[in-house]
Amino acid sequence: MDPFLESLQQSAIARFVGESGSLLGYPTILFLHTLGLGTVAGVNAAVALRVLGFGRNVPIEPLDRLFPIMWIGFIASAISGLALLVTDPVTRLHQTVFYVKLIFVALAVVNMQMMRTRIFRSPAVSDGVLPSNARTLAMASLFLWIGATTAGRLIAYI
Amino acid sequence: MNMNVPHLHLLLNHIPTIGGAAALVLLIIAFVRKSDDLKRIALEATYVVALFTFPAYLSGVGAQQSLLEMPDISQLFVDAHWTAALWTFVLMQLAGALSWLALWKWRRIGSWPTTMVAFVFVFSALSFATAARTASLGGEIRHPEIIVNAQPPAETAVTEAAPEGAAPSATEAPPETEIGWMTGRGLGKAYMDRNWMWPASEAIHFIGLWLILGVILLVNMRLLGFMRSAPYSAFHRLLPWAALGLAINVVTGMMFVTGTPEQYGANISFLWKIIFLMVAGLNLLYITVFEGPWHHAQAGEDPPIRVKIAGATAIVSWLLVMYFGRMLPFLGNAF
Numbered sequence: 001m002d003p004f005l006e007s008l009q010q011s012a013i014a015r016f017v018g019e020s021g022s023l024l025g026y027p028t029i030l031f032l033h034t035l036g037l038g039t040v041a042g043v044n045a046a047v048a049l050r051v052l053g054f055g056r057n058v059p060i061e062p063l064d065r066l067f068p069i070m071w072i073g074f075i076a077s078a079i080s081g082l083a084l085l086v087t088d089p090v091t092r093l094h095q096t097v098f099y100v101k102l103i104f105v106a107l108a109v110v111n112m113q114m115m116r117t118r119i120f121r122s123p124a125v126s127d128g129v130l131p132s133n134a135r136t137l138a139m140a141s142l143f144l145w146i147g148a149t150t151a152g153r154l155i156a157y158i
Numbered sequence: 159m160n161m162n163v164p165h166l167h168l169l170l171n172h173i174p175t176i177g178g179a180a181a182l183v184l185l186i187i188a189f190v191r192k193s194d195d196l197k198r199i200a201l202e203a204t205y206v207v208a209l210f211t212f213p214a215y216l217s218g219v220g221a222q223q224s225l226l227e228m229p230d231i232s233q234l235f236v237d238a239h240w241t242a243a244l245w246t247f248v249l250m251q252l253a254g255a256l257s258w259l260a261l262w263k264w265r266r267i268g269s270w271p272t273t274m275v276a277f278v279f280v281f282s283a284l285s286f287a288t289a290a291r292t293a294s295l296g297g298e299i300r301h302p303e304i305i306v307n308a309q310p311p312a313e314t315a316v317t318e319a320a321p322e323g324a325a326p327s328a329t330e331a332p333p334e335t336e337i338g339w340m341t342g343r344g345l346g347k348a349y350m351d352r353n354w355m356w357p358a359s360e361a362i363h364f365i366g367l368w369l370i371l372g373v374i375l376l377v378n379m380r381l382l383g384f385m386r387s388a389p390y391s392a393f394h395r396l397l398p399w400a401a402l403g404l405a406i407n408v409v410t411g412m413m414f415v416t417g418t419p420e421q422y423g424a425n426i427s428f429l430w431k432i433i434f435l436m437v438a439g440l441n442l443l444y445i446t447v448f449e450g451p452w453h454h455a456q457a458g459e460d461p462p463i464r465v466k467i468a469g470a471t472a473i474v475s476w477l478l479v480m481y482f483g484r485m486l487p488f489l490g491n492a493f
Binding site for chain 2: 023026027030031034035037038039041042043044045046047049050054055056057058059062063065066069145146149150152153154156157158
């Protein structure tokens with residue numbers, strides 16, 4: 001076994017999360033991971049649905065303020081995800097589906113930020129004008145979060 | 159707790175039968191009198207009955223566990239009751255879901271989607287029929303005095319009666335060929351026999367989770383007073399997407415329960431999850447059709463405190479549904 005991974009797995013944080021049996025250990029970290037995922041993917045999806053034309057009377061411009069909430073969700077998911085990873089790094093880092101998930105998440109986050117700059121912060125937004133690639137970005141966000149969630153869930157089964 | 163799960167089931171199972179019948183009668187009177195007000199009340203009642211069909215059905219799944227441990231209980235009777243209950247549950251949920259959609263549309267356009275309301279009537283009438291059968295089969299589990307023709311129910315009939323005093327135990331299901339696919343136990347078995355189905359449902363269940371959470375957050379932030387430049391009616395348009403997430407998760411969630419009822423019947427975390435699902439469901443009805451959110455969150459308007467409380471309740475109750483769902487293996491005994 002890789003000595004680095006082994007030392008990770010023996011670290012205090014890994015032992016607390018993985019082995020303490022405390023409700024504040026593994027269960028809470030897992031919940032925070034789900035909560036973070038639910039927030040970043042869910043709010044991103046809700047905003048994407050608006051861009052796709054559902055709820056047309058919801059103004060686009062104020063939705064820009066939802067992006068910090070998405071980022072908080074992402075950061076909560078990333079930190080709790082790291083804590084979950086160190087409890088069993090050897091297994092996870094040898095699972096193809098784990099890397100598939102990371103790629104989906106990376107693309108989804110890049111796409112999310114692109115939505116922000118191209119749609120919600122474009123100079124034309126105050127007139128309610130959407131750029132021509134707005135629908136593509138919105139569809140991509142739904143697709144990428146569905147992919148990330150599916151791959152993430154399958155880590156437990158494959 | 160002084161009340162056990164079977165006791166709870168005996169109380170709750172009156173809601174789909176009697177409550178469902180009452181909602182159906184209201185809807186018929188609404189048609190006869192051509193009353194829009196009565197129609198709204200009937201559809202709201204149908205939705206609430208469908209909501210309470212969750213604990214009624216699920217407490218039955220729980221009661222089954224303790225019942226099958228008793229020596230004089232026949233699994234055949236329990237299974238026949240379970241199958242009828244599953245049909246009632248499905249029909250009642252279809253009636254409830256369509257009621258919600260009709261109420262949502264009515265709130266937006268001010269008139270009733272006629273076909274949709276007609277289908278609510280059809281599903282309610284069918285579920286009333288299956289609920290009556292479910293109640294009758296349920297009674298036979300413990301009340302032999304009401305059985306006229308003392309035969310096991312037809313669809314699970316066996317060729318050879320079990321020897322006296324040797325009722326099948328909970329773990330010993332009848333041979334596979336005798337369980338039809340369209341029965342509670344048969345459906346659960348067919349589901350568990352296909353190894354890919356559980357992981358696939360888990361993935362879909364989590365997609366449903368973020369769909370609900372994202373839309374609920376966005377819509378209810380308006381009720382809390384954020385993004386005030388637009389009226390609540392604009393955000394209200396997105397609610398069917400949360401309802402779609404809920405529908406997806408009811409289907410996948412009920413498959414988990416049907417496949418492995420022993421994981422949920424006596425699971426304290428599941429009990430709390432269902433309690434907060436009830437709260438979230440009642441709240442969803444309020445923010446969909448009631449006057450408060452609709453009239454007091456106009457463009458530029460900061461909603462009154464009761465509407466803000468409704469918005470906060472939506473967010474908190476859905477978060478708690480999620481929390482207790484995630485805790486199923488830790489506070490309870492699910493895997």
